[in-house]
Amino acid sequence: MDKNAHMRLLIIGINYSPEIISTAVYTSGLAEHFAGEGMRTDVVTALPYYPRWEVFEGWKGIAWRRERSACGVRAVHCPLYVPKNPTGARRILHHASFAITALPVVLWKALTGRPDIVFVVAPSMVSAPVGWLGARICGAKAWLHIQDYEVEAAFATGLIAEDSRMGRIARAFERFVLRRFDCISSISKPMVEKLRKKNVPENRIYELRNWANLEKIRPVEGLSPLKAELGITTPFVALYSGNLANKQGLEILVEIARRLKHRNDLTIVVCGDGPMRSQLVRESEDLPMIRFFPLQPVEKLSDLLGMADVHLLPQIAGAADLVLPSKLTNMLASGRPVVATALPSTALASEVEGAGIVVPPGDGEAMASAIEELLDQPDKRLSLGKMARERALTRWDMTAILGRLKNKFETLIGKPNRAATEAENVRKFQ
Numbered sequence: 001m002d003k004n005a006h007m008r009l010l011i012i013g014i015n016y017s018p019e020i021i022s023t024a025v026y027t028s029g030l031a032e033h034f035a036g037e038g039m040r041t042d043v044v045t046a047l048p049y050y051p052r053w054e055v056f057e058g059w060k061g062i063a064w065r066r067e068r069s070a071c072g073v074r075a076v077h078c079p080l081y082v083p084k085n086p087t088g089a090r091r092i093l094h095h096a097s098f099a100i101t102a103l104p105v106v107l108w109k110a111l112t113g114r115p116d117i118v119f120v121v122a123p124s125m126v127s128a129p130v131g132w133l134g135a136r137i138c139g140a141k142a143w144l145h146i147q148d149y150e151v152e153a154a155f156a157t158g159l160i161a162e163d164s165r166m167g168r169i170a171r172a173f174e175r176f177v178l179r180r181f182d183c184i185s186s187i188s189k190p191m192v193e194k195l196r197k198k199n200v201p202e203n204r205i206y207e208l209r210n211w212a213n214l215e216k217i218r219p220v221e222g223l224s225p226l227k228a229e230l231g232i233t234t235p236f237v238a239l240y241s242g243n244l245a246n247k248q249g250l251e252i253l254v255e256i257a258r259r260l261k262h263r264n265d266l267t268i269v270v271c272g273d274g275p276m277r278s279q280l281v282r283e284s285e286d287l288p289m290i291r292f293f294p295l296q297p298v299e300k301l302s303d304l305l306g307m308a309d310v311h312l313l314p315q316i317a318g319a320a321d322l323v324l325p326s327k328l329t330n331m332l333a334s335g336r337p338v339v340a341t342a343l344p345s346t347a348l349a350s351e352v353e354g355a356g357i358v359v360p361p362g363d364g365e366a367m368a369s370a371i372e373e374l375l376d377q378p379d380k381r382l383s384l385g386k387m388a389r390e391r392a393l394t395r396w397d398m399t400a401i402l403g404r405l406k407n408k409f410e411t412l413i414g415k416p417n418r419a420a421t422e423a424e425n426v427r428k429f430q
Helices: 023-036 088-113 125-138 150-156 165-178 191-197 225-229 250-257 277-283 300-309 328-333 346-354 364-376 377-396 399-413 416-430
Strands: 008-012 040-046 065-068 072-076 117-122 139-145 183-187 206-207 236-243 266-273 290-293 310-313 336-340 356-357
Touching: 008 023, 008 125, 023 040, 023 117, 023 399, 065 150, 088 125, 088 165, 088 399, 117 125, 117 399, 125 139, 125 165, 139 399, 150 165, 150 191, 191 346, 236 290, 250 266, 250 277, 250 290, 250 356, 250 364, 266 277, 277 290, 277 356, 300 328, 300 377, 310 328, 310 364, 328 336, 328 346, 328 377, 336 346, 336 364, 346 356, 356 364, 356 377, 364 377
Parallel strands: 008 040, 008 117, 040 072, 117 139, 139 183, 183 206, 236 266, 236 310, 266 290, 310 336, 336 356
Antiparallel strands: 065 072
C-alpha cells in the first residue's frame, strides 16, 4: 500500500474553506492535496468569517460543525468571537476564543486519530500551544507554519504599542512558542531569515512558499468576459483584489485615483471586503474612476485577474517583510505586471522585481506614475507580464512545493512512520 495512506496529518488554522482569500486558500489547498494523495487529513478550524469579520450566513450560532470534503478531509469548524471592529485587544480575544473552542477537538483528534504531524498555521499563533499540546500527548511531531508575523505586524500597524505591557507579553509569548515546535516554516527567504534572528535552530527551519494554482489561473487572451459582466467599459483596468484591512496601506488607492482622474481610459477596480471598505468608499465618492465590487467566486478568479492590465499591491513600510501577501502568487500566475509598494531588499520587492514595478511605501505619486508608465508602454507591460507568468511557473508551482513538503514530512517522522509500522505488525500476525 502507498505509504501516504499510512501518514496522518492534523491541521489547525483559524481560516479555511469556504473562505476564499488569504491564508484560507493555502491551508485548504494543502489539506485537499494531501487527502487526495491518500493521507488521512483532519482539520480543526473556525466558523468562516473572513474578510467581512462576520460569521457567514448559514454558519451562525454557538455550535461545532463537521464536514467531510470530496477528497476526504475531515474538518471541524469551531465557534469563536468575531469582533465587528477588530482592534488590538479584540483581535486577541478573537484568537483566544478560537484556541479555547479548538482545544477539546484537537485533544480528541490527537488521542483518537493519532496523527504523525500536527500542523499549526499562524495566524493564529495564539492557538499554537493547543497544537503543541495535541502533538505531545500523541507523540506526533509539532509543526508551526508562519504566514504572518502577527506580533510584529501588530506593532507595525499600531494595533499594539511595542513598549506597552501587552507588547511585552506578546513578545514573550512568541519566544515561548518558537522554542517548542519540532519544525517552523515561513513563506519567503526574508521571513525565514527572521526565524534565524529569533534564535530558531537551523535544523528546525523550513521554507514553505505559498503557491499559485497554475492549472486554474491562466493568462487571459483578449478581453476577459468578466469586464463586460461588471459593466467596465474603459480600455484599461488597474486591479486590487483581496482583504481591505489596515496592514495593506490601502489609503493610497484613493490617492492614486485622484492623481489619475484625468485618465478617462482607466478604471481602478477594488474587489474585496474588510474593515476598511466603508472608509475607502466614503473617501472616493467623488472619484467615479474607482469602483468597488464584492469578492468574486473562485471559479471566476482567473477571469478577474485576467481583467487587469496592471495589478496593484500596496503594503505599509513596516509590514513588507512580516507579511508576504498571499494574493501575489495568483497575480503573477495571471501573466500581468504588478505595481507594489515596498522598500528595497524586502521579501515583496524581491518577488516583484522584474515582473513589475516597485515604488516606496506610501508614495502615491510614484505609484500613479508607475501605473501610467505601464499603460503607456504596452511592450514593457507585456514583457513584465510574461516574466510574471514565468516566475509563477518556476517559483510558485503547487505540485512541486507540496511534493517537497511531503518529502520533508517523511523525513521528519522517519520512515517507516509509526502508522506504517503498526500496519506491518498487524500483517505479520495475520
